[in-house]
Amino acid sequence: AEVAPGAVHVPGWLDLAAQRRLLAACRTWARPPAGLRSVRMPSGGQMSVRTVCLGWHWYPYGYARTVVDGDGAPVKPFPAWLGRMAVEAVTDAYGTEPEPAAYDIALVNFYDGHAKMGMHQDADEKSAAPVVSLSLGDSCVFRFGTPGGRGRPWTDVELRSGDLFVFGGPSRLAFHGVPRTRPGTAPAALGLTGRLNLTLRVSGL
Ligand code: MD3
Numbered sequence: 285a286e287v288a289p290g291a292v293h294v295p296g297w298l299d300l301a302a303q304r305r306l307l308a309a310c311r312t313w314a315r316p317p318a319g320l321r322s323v324r325m326p327s328g329g330q331m332s333v334r335t336v337c338l339g340w341h342w343y344p345y346g347y348a349r350t351v352v353d354g355d356g357a358p359v360k361p362f363p364a365w366l367g368r369m370a371v372e373a374v375t376d377a378y379g380t381e382p383e384p385a386a387y388d389i390a391l392v393n394f395y396d397g398h399a400k401m402g403m404h405q406d407a408d409e410k411s412a413a414p415v416v417s418l419s420l421g422d423s424c425v426f427r428f429g430t431p432g433g434r435g436r437p438w439t440d441v442e443l444r445s446g447d448l449f450v451f452g453g454p455s456r457l458a459f460h461g462v463p464r465t466r467p468g469t470a471p472a473a474l475g476l477t478g479r480l481n482l483t484l485r486v487s488g489l
Pocket residue numbers: 391393401406415417426449451455456457458460461462481483
């Protein structure tokens with residue numbers, strides 16, 4: 285379903301077996317060094333989401349090759365199979381191949397039952413390539429706004445385990461956030477308490 289120009293939601297893109305493989309990989313990436321951490325904003329606040337990065341390390345507001353705001357360790361490599369998955373995702377969502385830009389960043393966000401993410405833009409990448417989002421575990425309310433500001437109008441979309449969302453074109457700089465998750469809604473067979481979201485991106489660096 286096209287939620288806005290360039291914003292395409294593909295429910296159930298990953299079957300249970302694929303979700304389990306991706307979750308197992310996320311669990312190895314989450315371990316230190318350069319593992320899961322919660323980001324401290326320059327304003328002093330702490331994000332309730334915990335994040336691990338592959339390829340490039342995101343910090344407010346930029347990308348580095350080491351965990352500059354954490355343990356200082358080199359960021360884990362971005363695996364080639366994730367890059368192939370990103371190209372397949374864009375191709376399936378849009379029905380056309382993406383421009384030849386190499387996906388080289390993954391941000392893996394973990395939400396416990398209380399975590400949420402305020403409305404923001406993803407503007408630290410130097411590429412206009414679409415962002416690929418994959419959800420695992422608990423469902424959430426995903427709020428999709430406009431490029432004009434963090435306020436209304438917005439559309440609330442339920443994201444479930446296995447869902448794909450691709451954000452490109454005019455939607456690439458839209459404000460978006462996660463006002464709440466729905467604890468206890470993860471597929472029992474997945475074995476995850478909470479929610480994971482992976483975003484695959486092109487750094488342009
Ligand atoms: C729209 N993550 O990591 S995924 C983020 O569920 C982020 O963890 C949320 O926002 C999450 O920055 C939302 C959906 C998403 C991801 C990236 C986007 C929507 C986007 C980039 C541009 C526009």
